[in-house]
Amino acid sequence: MTDAVPTSAVSRVPDVETLAPEANQPRPTIDAALTFDNVAKTFPDGTVALKNVSFEVRPREFVTVVGPSGCGKSTLLRIASGLTDASTGAVRVDRDSLGYVFQDPTLLQWRTVIRNVELLAQLHGVGAKERRRLAQDAVNLVGLNGFEEKYPKQLSGGMKMRASLARSLTLKPGVFLFDEPFGALDEITRERMNDELIALFQSQGFASLFITHSIYEAVFLSTRVLVMSGRPGRIVDDFDVPFAYPRLPDLRFEPEFAELTGQVSHALRGGHS
Numbered sequence: 545m546t547d548a549v550p551t552s553a554v555s556r557v558p559d560v561e562t563l564a565p566e567a568n569q570p571r572p573t574i575d576a577a578l579t580f581d582n583v584a585k586t587f588p589d590g591t592v593a594l595k596n597v598s599f600e601v602r603p604r605e606f607v608t609v610v611g612p613s614g615c616g617k618s619t620l621l622r623i624a625s626g627l628t629d630a631s632t633g634a635v636r637v638d639r640d641s642l643g644y645v646f647q648d649p650t651l652l653q654w655r656t657v658i659r660n661v662e663l664l665a666q667l668h669g670v671g672a673k674e675r676r677r678l679a680q681d682a683v684n685l686v687g688l689n690g691f692e693e694k695y696p697k698q699l700s701g702g703m704k705m706r707a708s709l710a711r712s713l714t715l716k717p718g719v720f721l722f723d724e725p726f727g728a729l730d731e732i733t734r735e736r737m738n739d740e741l742i743a744l745f746q747s748q749g750f751a752s753l754f755i756t757h758s759i760y761e762a763v764f765l766s767t768r769v770l771v772m773s774g775r776p777g778r779i780v781d782d783f784d785v786p787f788a789y790p791r792l793p794d795l796r797f798e799p800e801f802a803e804l805t806g807q808v809s810h811a812l813r814g815g816h817s
Contacts, residue, residue: 576600576636577719577751578624583633584776585619593619595776597633601719601751608754608762610812611772617755619777621721624753643717643750645725649704651696658683658692661710668715675714682710685744702733706740713748722754726761738764739793746789759808763801764791771811781811 578601585594593616601607609617622628623635625644651660658679665675683689686706696704705725712720726734738761745752745765756762762769763785771781785804787795795801 575602577603577605577638578753579634579636580620580624581634581636583620583623583630583635585616585623585628586631592776594623594630595778597778599770599779599782601753603718603751604749605768606745606752606754606766607768607770608752608756608766609770609772610756610759610762610808611777612774612812613757615772615774616777617772618723621723621753621755624721637719641718643712643715643720645705645708645712645720645722647724647727649696649708651704651707653696656693656695657688657699657707660696660707661714664711665714678714679710682713683707685713685748686710687740700733701729702737705729705737709741709744713744716748718750720750720752720754722752724755724757727757734758734761735793735796739791741765742789742791759805759812760796763805763808764796769808771808780814781808783808783811 580597580599583594583597584592586592597616597620599607609620611617619628621644623630624637625642652663655663658676661679661682662675665678670678680689680692683692686709688703688706688710691699691703696707699707708725726737729737742765754762754765759769766785769783769785770779771783772778773780783804787801
């Protein structure tokens with residue numbers, strides 16, 4: 545088996561394209577970690593996926609986007625990462641500080657956990673000794689120490705996502721893009737991964753743009769929740785989440801949590817039309 549690396553396994557995109565801003569468009573604040581400035585996306589078949597999308601993610605802010613299926617949530621991440629272009633508007637993000645966690649863990653089946661976690665540093669030309677150190681630090685952060693020499697087929701779904709997250713952590717990104725990373729997990733594992741992600745968010749200090757279909761997950765994780773309309777996707781509401789970190793599991797049962805998830809749900813139903 546060769547060590548050829550499929551494109552889908554790369555979870556950090558170093559060459560993010562910065563699109564030229566259109567005249568007379570609103571300017572972002574200087575300290576934004578990620579800015580969408582009046583972004584629209586039309587596919588070659590004429591499908592309008594996004595229309596006039598503008599928002600910012602500030603440093604150390606956790607922003608989650610919810611919306612109906614097909615509204616362009618994942619397209620936002622692909623544009624932010626440079627995997628596809630916006631048709632109009634501008635995206636601004638530090639080209640050298642972006643991590644991407646996909647829906648699928650995208651682990652190479654013939655590489656052990658530690659060698660999967662090393663992959664990103666290897667692709668960026670980091671020497672063998674240093675990338676092993678970075679990989680081991682990341683493995684320890686996500687709680688996979690002791691599983692370094694296991695292969696993906698020997699891991700549970702939650703452990704595979706931890707390995708995927710560890711791989712992105714090796715180069716210490718300032719901005720993380722998460723494309724429904726826990727959507728395929730059972731509810732208990734998903735809640736545990738939410739708890740662990742919050743701990744990482746607090747300790748590592750990155751900014752996050754997170755995509756999910758779960759309103760409960762969105763409110764539990766985030767400092768802000770953005771609601772998108774049906775296609776063409778646009779931002780129809782923006783909720784501040786007032787709960788302090790760290791967020792304990794019992795928060796999910798608090799009346800204030802239920803009230804806010806209800807408000808987001810109401811906005812989401814309204815945005816369907």
